[in-house]
Amino acid sequence: MLDTPGVRELGLWDADQGLADTFTEILDLADRCLYRDCRHQKEPGCAVQAAIRAGELDESRLASYRRLGEELAGQPTEADRREAARQVSKAAEVAAHARARRADNGWRER
Numbered sequence: 679m680l681d682t683p684g685v686r687e688l689g690l691w692d693a694d695q696g697l698a699d700t701f702t703e704i705l706d707l708a709d710r711c712l713y714r715d716c717r718h719q720k721e722p723g724c725a726v727q728a729a730i731r732a733g734e735l736d737e738s739r740l741a742s743y744r745r746l747g748e749e750l751a752g753q754p755t756e757a758d759r760r761e762a763a764r765q766v767s768k769a770a771e772v773a774a775h776a777r778a779r780r781a782d783n784g785w786r787e788r
């Protein structure tokens with residue numbers, strides 16, 4: 679099995695900084711996919727697959743990310759799915775903030 683430190687430990691229902699950090703690079707790449715609903719499998723113009731081919735992204739990371747997505751997609755009820763989607767977009771948001779903070783490195787935080 680893959681040993682990416684704990685999708686489960688991090689907690690599906692607590693999409694915190696840790697989760698966002700774990701998948702920041704994938705979320706980053708996913709931003710550049712041709713299709714917004716890209717599943718990063720065989721879609722044309724998939725930036726994630728391109729990064730894997732280029733050796734810039736470890737395939738096991740995508741596997742972990744995808745497993746998380748599948749767990750979320752497998753939620754039994756509409757309400758659960760909606761909550762899962764909310765958590766994922768929150769993780770993406772946190773990742774974007776982390777990115778912005780890195781970009782602003784050296785600036786005084788207010």
Ligand SMILES: [Zn+2]
Nearest residue numbers: 711716718724
């Ligand atoms: Zn993709």
